[in-house]
Amino acid sequence: MSKSQTRSPEAELGLLDATMIGMGAMIGAGIFVLTGLAAEIAGPAAILVFALNGVVTAFTGLSYAELAASIPKSGGGYAFVREIFDDFASFIMGWMLWFAYMIAGALYALGFAPNFLELLHVYGVVPSPDEVGAVAVPVIDTALPPAFLLAFIAVLGLVALNAVSTAASGSVETIFTIIKVSILVVFVAFGFASPMFSGAEFQPLFPEGSGAAAVLPAMGLTFIAFEGYDLITTVTEEVQNPRENIPKAIFISLAVTVVVYLAVVTVAIGTLGAEGLADAGEAGIAAAATSFMPTGLPVIQNGGALIVFGAVFSTLTALNAVVIASSRVAFSMGREGQLLPSIGQIHHRYGTPFVAILTSAVVMLGSVALPTQSAGNMSSLFFLLSFIIVNVAVIRLRRERPNMNRPYEMPYYPAPPIIGIALNLILTGVLIEFLLRTDPLALALSVAWIVLGAVVYFALKRVKQQSDREQATAASEITPEAED
Numbered sequence: 001m002s003k004s005q006t007r008s009p010e011a012e013l014g015l016l017d018a019t020m021i022g023m024g025a026m027i028g029a030g031i032f033v034l035t036g037l038a039a040e041i042a043g044p045a046a047i048l049v050f051a052l053n054g055v056v057t058a059f060t061g062l063s064y065a066e067l068a069a070s071i072p073k074s075g076g077g078y079a080f081v082r083e084i085f086d087d088f089a090s091f092i093m094g095w096m097l098w099f100a101y102m103i104a105g106a107l108y109a110l111g112f113a114p115n116f117l118e119l120l121h122v123y124g125v126v127p128s129p130d131e132v133g134a135v136a137v138p139v140i141d142t143a144l145p146p147a148f149l150l151a152f153i154a155v156l157g158l159v160a161l162n163a164v165s166t167a168a169s170g171s172v173e174t175i176f177t178i179i180k181v182s183i184l185v186v187f188v189a190f191g192f193a194s195p196m197f198s199g200a201e202f203q204p205l206f207p208e209g210s211g212a213a214a215v216l217p218a219m220g221l222t223f224i225a226f227e228g229y230d231l232i233t234t235v236t237e238e239v240q241n242p243r244e245n246i247p248k249a250i251f252i253s254l255a256v257t258v259v260v261y262l263a264v265v266t267v268a269i270g271t272l273g274a275e276g277l278a279d280a281g282e283a284g285i286a287a288a289a290t291s292f293m294p295t296g297l298p299v300i301q302n303g304g305a306l307i308v309f310g311a312v313f314s315t316l317t318a319l320n321a322v323v324i325a326s327s328r329v330a331f332s333m334g335r336e337g338q339l340l341p342s343i344g345q346i347h348h349r350y351g352t353p354f355v356a357i358l359t360s361a362v363v364m365l366g367s368v369a370l371p372t373q374s375a376g377n378m379s380s381l382f383f384l385l386s387f388i389i390v391n392v393a394v395i396r397l398r399r400e401r402p403n404m405n406r407p408y409e410m411p412y413y414p415a416p417p418i419i420g421i422a423l424n425l426i427l428t429g430v431l432i433e434f435l436l437r438t439d440p441l442a443l444a445l446s447v448a449w450i451v452l453g454a455v456v457y458f459a460l461k462r463v464k465q466q467s468d469r470e471q472a473t474a475a476s477e478i479t480p481e482a483e484d
Contacts, residue, residue: 015245017170020177022253025228028318032311034222036284039277041218043207049218054258057226059420060387062410063394065247068233069408072242075332076234077390094333095453100382101326106367107375112315113147122305158320159361164350176317183310191267194292201273220430227383234328243407331356377442384428391417
């Protein structure tokens with residue numbers, strides 16, 4: 001193994017790049033597709049759903065910030081747990097996180113495809129997405145749905161970009177995120193200025209029948225929207241001055257994301273009404289934009305087209321962010337000897353975790369075949385479990401290493417991590433109960449992935465022990481001859 005393959009990644013990302021990785025994942029497809037779902041369950045209280053999810057996220061965000069400042073290693077939650085817990089527990093943590101990011105990547109790729117087809121349809125390039133036929137693939141002599149092919153192409157394109165340059169992928173993330181946030185700012189500005197906007201749409205706040213109790217299940221189903229700030233910690237070693245910039249990037253990305261979500265949801269409900277938003281479903285934001293934004297605009301044509309344009313960039317930035325995150329978790333596990341050593345190497349020419357990126361891409365591409373809803377549910381479940389473990393980790397690290405250098409310490413400790421554990425446990429329970437009723441496939445696949453992880457762990461451990469014994473035997477045979 002060459003020395004160049006074992007070196008650490010270079011710090012090429014600034015505070016802005018790190019912040020955009022978090023925002024890129026959080027202000028993803030969720031803001032476009034989950035708003036209607038939240039309104040369907042909680043009515044106008046959907047605005048409370050996103051506000052409370054932001055509060056829940058903030059408690060765990062404090063733990064991530066303290067751990068990232070104390071343990072400046074790439075790998076996110078895995079790197080923290082690896083520092084504190086035993087070998088098997090840290091492996092399972094990394095195994096869950098790696099899968100959660102890869103599954104999320106498949107979800108974003110599947111979300112990109114229909115939005116891109118709709119964008120092409122708006123400009124008359126292709127017929128309506130429902131009318132686009134299968135595309136013949138000559139190499140494998142078969143025809144595949146265009147959305148499936150587009151998802152593949154999106155993953156392959158961003159994987160190639162990440163494989164050859166960390167700086168380029170970070171720059172793309174920054175540019176795409178600025179574009180989509182700008183689109184949402186235009187949407188909010190037109191909405192608040194529209195005569196259609198009315199505060200009366202928020203009365204009564206809670207739906208009849210279920211009342212305030214409707215907020216909790218809506219929180220569990222839309223919590224995935226705020227899963228993304230943790231991605232920043234997966235590239236810690238590639239960020240300049242990580243002890244200072246990582247906590248800043250976490251707090252800035254969380255704050256901006258919560259403000260954007262609340263502004264967008266307020267405009268959507270205030271103009272379209274909670275019932276209209278729920279009826280529009282995944283196209284709720286586009287329907288709201290079409291209702292109050294002017295038509296006949298140059299290039300963008302109308303509000304609906306602008307939102308579709310934003311959705312394309314949102315899914316691409318979210319996909320790029322999880323390509324980065326999944327590969328860094330795999331790289332960190334490989335470097336720690338918990339996956340194959342080749343996965344933990346840096347490419348001698350590109351300076352990227354090349355093998356880790358390709359390995360993650362293979363699983364991500366395979367996951368594109370999963371049902372979209374199951375992929376989202378599995379990703380949410382693993383993220384919630386990992387957030388619980390990260391909050392436990394920060395408490396354990398405080399107790400075991402009270403004098404450790406902590407450039408950032410959370411205020412009011414231990415209240416934030418304890419509250420974070422309790423809230424994430426509640427949401428996990430709500431999600432599992434929901435999956436038992438509606439998506440047992442996601443639960444079964446989640447359990448299967450953990451069982452597969454246990455098999456891989458003990459198989460790799462056995463191979464490593466065998467290799468160590470052979471090396472020890474070889475050394476004992478060489479020593480006497482050397483002495484002769």
